Amino acid sequence: MITFLVSIVLLxxxxxxxxxxxxxxxxxxQNRKTPAYAQEDGIDYVPMGTKTNSLVQLLNIAGVGPIFGPIMGALYGPVAFLWIVLGAIFAGAVHDYLTGMISIRNRGAHLPQLAGKFLGKAMKHxxxxFTLLLLLLVGTVFVTAPAALIHDLTGNWMSLSVIIGLIFVYYILATLLPVDKIIGRVYPIFGALLVISAIGIGGGLVLTGAPVPEISLENMHPDNVPIFPLLFLTISCGALSGFHATQSxxxxxxxxxxxEGRKIFYGxxxxxAVIAxxxxxxxxxxFDGKSLAAIIAQGGPAAVVSEVSVTMLGAVGGTLAVIGVIILPITSGDTSFRSARMIxxxxxxxxxxxxxxxxxxxIPLFIIxxxxxxIDFTLLWRYFSWANQSTAMLALWVGAMYLKRSNKNHWIATLPAIFMTMVTVTYICNAPIGLGLSEMISYTIAGVTTVLVTMLFIRSKTNEQDALLVDDDRDVA
Known part of the structure; x- marks a missing residue:
């Protein structure tokens, strides 16, 4: 239990x-006018309060990722705790803060426009x-996952296809209507349910004195799946996630x-990460590793969610906790499609x-x-994981280049960008959904690629004009 409590304190x-x-x-x-006022249009550019923005941001970024990902990452053992804590503080929160704040400085621009400005016009395309692929995958995953949970929660009295249809109807409305009409109004309520469910499970762990393994670098995965790079793709939203760059x-x-940025984006x-x-x-x-693997194999991470919720909180409390988990993907799926429309x-x-x-x-987005x-959920999740972390890697390089051109300490973004370049290239070289190369060849290719990308970044020249243009919102049209 000390491991758990210390981790929360560190975060x-x-x-x-x-x-x-x-x-x-x-x-x-503080005196610079933000896009909410400078480009106010009553649809997407609408000034909202800090509390509302914070809850909307939390619900936007916290889909099933900080729940399903850590549950599957738990198979590796306590090493997963290290990635959640260190990854969130030094990579994920930095990634979210920089993408959000750089967007504010550039007329609320999305990642493709920012990539075109800071990494070259070709990178915009x-x-x-990448971003549209990721958002479509997220939107789809966050339809099927909550639909399955609702299907189980209601005793299967409503068909799965009807539930999926109803979720799509909500997504269409949230995508098309002004941001303050649905998202801005219902998210604070959803946020309260999310917090209650998380506190319920976390409090239950503490009060029952649940046995928590101590920190260890040992790989406890029952199938002996390598920690690198798979752990860093399995646990994404709870530590570092490119999806967040599409939501900020x-x-x-x-x-x-x-x-307000530090509270909204970093915070x-x-x-x-606390939820993760x-x-x-x-x-x-x-569950020990083997029984956890069996439950996941039989019913997926959703089965673990139901089992944990009922075990920790009883039938009524467990149901409320599951409802909180259902809310997470729904409130990320709707903004996935909204982001895709805006991009x-x-x-x-x-x-x-x-x-x-x-x-x-x-309309075409919803049809696709x-x-x-x-398509099988497991296959979708694998492609989502790689697209997600590849987007995070690109967003970190955007943040690093912004800081470098501004003559500021770019290493806060450069170091995690280097690490994630190695992770994503290794995975796509080695994974069955990628090139399927051997581990050694994959590590070699990833290492060479990472060194080359880093050298190109370090050798890129900046001047006084670059420093003046980093916040020039006319340059992102």
């Missing part, structure tokens, strides 16, 4: 210390493709003042003030996503 301390340092490095400008611009367009990533710690700890403490609108320079243009962009629901 909180990280917010008040390293988070403050990252904010200082970035250099907030590459990242646009939604809130960068509703943030009233730059001083909500730390909050998500709770579920990883619950999975490790209530396509920005890419093709299509005004979103009228409903018709929003509708014509959204519906077709993807017919």
């Amino acid at each position: 909180i301390v990280g917010y008040f210390t390293y988070g403050k340092y990252v904010e200082k490095v970035f250099g907030i400008k 590459v990242v646009n493709g 611009p939604i809130i960068s367009r509703t943030t009233k003042n730059e001083k 909500m990533m730390i909050a998500e 710690m709770i579920w990883a700890t619950a999975a490790m403490s209530l 396509l609108a920005d890419y093709f320079n299509i005004s979103q003030k009228k409903l018709a243009p929003r509708l014509w962009i959204a 996503s519906f077709l993807l629901t017919k």
